[in-house]
Amino acid sequence: MPKPVIAIFDVGKTNKKLFLIDENYQIVYERSARFVETVDEDGEPCENLESLRSSVYDSLHQVLQLKEFDVKAVNFSTYGASFVYLDENGEPLTPLYNYLKSYPEALKNSLYVKYGGEEKVSLETASPVLGSLNSGMQLYRLKNEKPEIFNSVKWALHLPQYLSYLITGKAVADITSIGCHTQLWDFNKNQYHEWVSAEEIDGKFGTFAPADSSLKTDFEGKSIQVGVGLHDSSAALIPYLANFNAPFVLISTGTWCISLNPFNQEPLTAEELKQDCLCYMHFKGKAIKASRIFAGYEHEVQLKRIAGHFDRAAYLFKHLKFNPAVILRLANKIPENSVEQQEFSANSAFPARDLSLFQTAEEAYHQLIFDLIKQQVYSLKLVLNAGVKRVFVDGGFGKNAIYMHLLAIAIPEIEVYASSVSQATAIGTALAINDAWNKNPAPTDMIQLKYYSAIQRTTHV
Template sequence: MPKPVIAIFDVGKTNKKLFLIDENYQIVYERSARFVETVDEDGEPCENLESLKSSVYDSLHQVLQMKEFDIKAVNFSTYGASFVYLDEKGEPLTPLYNYLKEYPEDLKKEFYAKYGGEEKISLETASPVLGSLNSGMQLYRLKNEKPEIFDKVKWALHLPQYLSYLITGKAIADITSIGCHTQLWDFNKNQYHHWVTSEKIHEKFGEFTPADSSLKTCFEGTDFQVGVGLHDSSAALIPYLANFNAPFVLISTGTWCISLNPFNQEPLTKEELKQDCLCYMHFKGKPIKASRIFAGYEHEVQLKRIAAHFDRAAYLFKHLKFNPGLILKLVNKIPENQKEQTVFSATSAFGTRDLNMFQTAEEAYHQLIFDLIKQQIYSLKLVLNEGVRRVFVDGGFGKNAIYMHLLATSIPDVEVYASSVSQATAIGTALAINDAWNPNPAPTDMIQLKYYSAIQRTM
C-alpha cells in the first residue's frame, strides 16, 4: 500500500530541495538541485525563474509517478524579500530581482520624505531600512522606474506564494512573507501600512490567506491539498514551538544568522532597528522579535580567504575540532579577544585582520569563529529577555564545534544546545498544514539536542 506523504519544496538561495515526509515526520525521499544564476537587465545576478518553475513541475510530476507514495499535500518554503510580478496570463514580467541589489539613493530619500521619514516607517513596520531587502521597496521602485511594467502587473507574489500559485493558479498573500522586513505591514494596526494603500500597491497582492490553510487542487489527475507557502525563517521555528513551551531563543544559522525570540513581545525601539533588529511573523500571525547578522555569508567569504592564503582546500575546515589551546593562545595574542563587543557592526573584525599574523590555517580559522561569536553574542543580547534560559542553534553553525563551544563559553548563564531537526524548514512547512493531510497529531520528539555543558565550557 502506498505511504501517505506531504511533498515540501524548500527553496534556498543556493540549494533547491524537494522532500517527501510521512505521517510520522520522517523524511522518506529527498532530491536536491542547484541552478546557475542568470542576470537581470542591469547585469546583476538573480534567480533563474524559468529553471525554478520547470524544476517544480518536473519534480512534482516525477513523485506523482512513484507507486510507493501517495501525495496527500504539497507546501512550499523559500527565502524571503523576493517578488515575482505576473501579468494577466500568470507569466512573469521581470526577472526575480536579487534582494541584495543596490537601491537607488534618490528614490529612497523621496519615499521616506513622502511618508514620514525612515524612523517612523521602520517603527511602524518593524523593519530596519534595508533597501531592496525591504521587498515593499522593490515594488515602489518598479512603480516609479518602470510604470509601464507596473501597470501590467496583475499579481505581485512573494516567492513562496508564487510557487503555490504554479500549482493552484490562485494568487494569495501570506503573513509570514508580508510581515517580514518588507515595510508593507503596520504592526501597530495589524494591516497593510498606509503607504501601501496610498500607492495602491495592495491591489497587486493576492487574497490575504492564513499561513496554516490549504486549498484542494487537482494536478495531473491527482487531488491533494496545497499550502499557501511560508517564509523559510518562520517555517524553521514551527517545530520548536510545537516541541517546547518554556521560553527559548532559536539562532537559525545559514547565510544569515537570525536570533528569533517568540517570547519577546516588546515593541522594537529605534535603537534596536538601527542594529538590524526586526520582527518576523509567527505563522499564526504573532510578531517574533529577531536580530540578524550576515555571518554565514561572511564565514564563506573569509573561509575562502584563509584557504587561499594557506593553500588549503576550504572543505577541510568543515569538521575542524575545537582546540582550547589555540583559543587561549589567541586570547593572549589579540587583546580585544578578552573584551565583549560593545558597538553594533554589520561585519565582524576578521575582515580587516592581516592573515600573516597567524601561524597556521587552523589558528586563523579559530580567530574567524572567535570574531563571529563576538558579533553573534552582541546580536543575540538585543533580543534576549528575562526568563529565557535556553538557546538552540539550528543549521550549519550548530554542527561547528568551535562555534558551539565559544557560544556556550560566552553566555554561561544560559543553556546552549546544538539542535537538529532534520530539515527544520521543511518539517515546519509540513507542520503548518498538518491537519489538512495527516490524521495524527504533530510528534513531540522530532528535535535532537546536544547540550554544551559547563564542563565543556572550561578552557
C-alpha cells in the same frame, strides 16, 4: 498500500528541491534541480521563472505517478523578497527581479520623504532600509518607472504564493512573506502600512490566507490539499515551535548568523534597527524579533587568511577540537580576552589582528572564534528577553565544537545546545498544514540536541 505523503517544494536561490515526507516526518523521496539564471531587461541576473514553473508542474506530475506513494498534499517554501507580477490571465508580466538589484537612490528617498522619513517607516514596518530587499520597494519602483506594466498587474504575489497559485489558481497573501523585511506591514497596527494603501498597491496582493491553511484542489485528476506557501526563514522555525514550549532563541548559522526570538514581541527601537535588527513573522502571525551578523562570511574570509599565513589547508580546521589550554594562553596574551576585560562588540576584532602574534594556526583559529563569539553574543543580547533560558544553534557553527564551547562559556546563565533537524525548512513547511494531510499529531522528537555546559569558566575566559 501506498504510503501517504506530502510533497514539499523548497526553493532556494541555488538549489530547488522536492521532498516527499511521510506521516512520521521521515523524508522518503528527494530530488533537486539547479537552473541557469537568466537576465532582466537591464542585463542583471535573475531567476528563470519559466524553468521554475515548468519544474513545479513536471515534478508534481512525476511524483503523482509513483505507485508506492499517495500524495495527500503539497506546500511550498522559498526565499523571500521576490515578487511575481501577473496579468489578468495569470501570466507573468516581468522577469522575477533579483532582490540584490541596486535601487535608485532618488526614488527611494521620494517614498521616505512622502511618508515621514526612513526612521519612521522602518520602525513601523520593523525593517531596516534595504533597497530591493524590501520587496515593497520593488512594487513602488514598478509603479513609478513602468506605470503601464503596473496598471496591468492583477496580482503581485510573493514567490511562495505564486507557486501555490500555479496549482490552485487562487491568489493569496501570506503573513510570513508580507511581514518579513518588506516595509509593507505596520507591526504596530497589524495591517498594511499607510503608504501601501495610499499608493494603491494593497489590492494587488490577493486575499490574506492563514499560513497554516490549505485549499482542496484537483490536479491531474487527483484531489490534494494545497498550502499557501511560506517564507523559508519562518518555515525553518516551525519544528522548534512544535517541539519546545519554554522560551528559546534559535541562532540560525550560515553566511548570516540570525538570532530569532519568537518570544519577544517588543517593538523594535531606532537603535536596534541601526544594528541590523528586524522582525520576521511567526506563521501564526506574531512578530519574531531577530538580529543578524555576517559572521559565516567573516569566518570564511579569516579562515583563508589563517590558512595562508600558517601554510595549512583550510579544510583541516573543521577537525579542530576545543582546547581550553589554548584559551588560557590567549587570555594571558590578549588582555581583552580575560573575563575582567572582555566586552561584547558589534564587530569582530579579528580582521585587525596581526597573525604573527599567534604561535600556531590552532591558536589563531581559537582567537578567531573567540572574537566571533563576542560579536555573536552582542547580537544575541539585542533580542534576548526575560524568560529565555535556552539557545539553540543550528547550521554550520552548530557543528563547530570550539564555537559551541565558547558560546556556552560566554552566556553561562543560559543553556546552550547544538541542534539539528534534517531539512528544517521542508519539515516546517509540512508541519504548517499537518492537520490537512496527516492523521497523526506532529512528532516531538524530530530535533536532535547536544548540550554544551559552561564549566570551562575555570579557564578564566
